[in-house]
């Protein structure tokens with residue numbers, strides 16, 4: 001059985017307070033979390049906090065005999081999905097490089113057969129120092145996975161590279177790391193969200209798409225090992241960890257961004273609710289109100305998905321069909337018309353803007369209904385299906 005235990009190592013740094021939130025996210029996702037603190041970490045976070053969040057004892061001492069065989073440094077590394085050190089201070093990284101084992105956490109790092117991930121956290125000059133950079137390179141060469149650091153404001157008042165990743169990003173990175181990788185080495189381009197077609201400088205045509213499904217697919221494709229580029233219309237969503245995002249507003253900008261990147265991609269997933277029409281002559285000045293009725297002349301936009309699917313070097317294309325009635329019939333028709341191997345059909349009223357979705361996957365083999373579930377779960381099932389169809393060629 002796949003282990004569901006994570007050992008969360010915490011070393012001395014102000015970012016240690018974020019480890020509490022990370023532990024909470026892991027526990028909420030169903031992992032058992034064993035926290036191991038260095039002596040320095042205890043100056044920043046209390047064992048009681050972590051014990052309360054994880055519901056498990058917190059370890060600090062190499063001589064702690066509370067584990068079954070009395071040897072915490074051996075026992076904690078067994079049946080463990082991963083050992084994540086967050087924050088990993090500069091000094092601890094140096095220690096790891098030399099294989100020193102003078103406390104519980106550093107000894108555990110040597111006596112383990114699970115993957116080791118570290119989230120560096122330090123002042124920007126400490127991170128940029130050649131010694132730390134040498135250590136980071138050596139740790140990567142030794143098979144350690146580095147998560148971050150990020151750039152931004154630091155506790156010392158300076159700004160630069162060295163901040164620990166936020167807890168939510170570490171959670172996403174760790175869970176992605178632990179997933180099977182059916183899309184390894186593949187490049188996936190995803191469109192998401194609505195487009196906005198200007199009428200004048202302050203008005204435009206748009207739709208109710210929130211971007212949630214496209215973003216959830218980006219998360220799952222990245223977790224499945226793909227290199228993911230997300231071309232996004234205006235949304236309120238944060239860029240998923242590890243995903244490259246290109247922001248656009250109009251349908252023609254989305255088309256240009258997709259055409260600019262598609263040649264490098266094996267899979268294209270068109271989730272965006274692209275405007276089918278745009279105002280024929282957007283005004284450069286605000287339109288003034290009069291008493292007369294007004295007619296807005298619209299002109300069709302390019303169907304991005306159909307255009308990509310028609311290329312001689314077309315990637316594996318996936319479309320979405322949001323329909324208000326005769327969902328399956330319209331979606332099946334759309335799949336054939338656009339010439340794509342897979343379409344995801346759903347009822348627009350139940351899906352647009354919602355956190356949950358019900359959908360049916362339609363491919364050359366037939367229909368595959370997916371029960372209503374959060375979009376994050378639906379997205380994982382869609383990615384599994386895509387990986388399966390893609391692998392069959």
Ligand code: CTP
Nearest residue numbers: 270271272274301302303304305319320321322
């Ligand atoms: N799509 C696209 N470019 C467009 C319009 C749609 O890439 N200009 C993609 C969507 O991202 C989706 C699929 O085509 O994957 C279906 O979009 P939808 O709007 O439901 O279908 P249409 O072909 O536009 O048909 P209709 O609006 O008549 O239902």
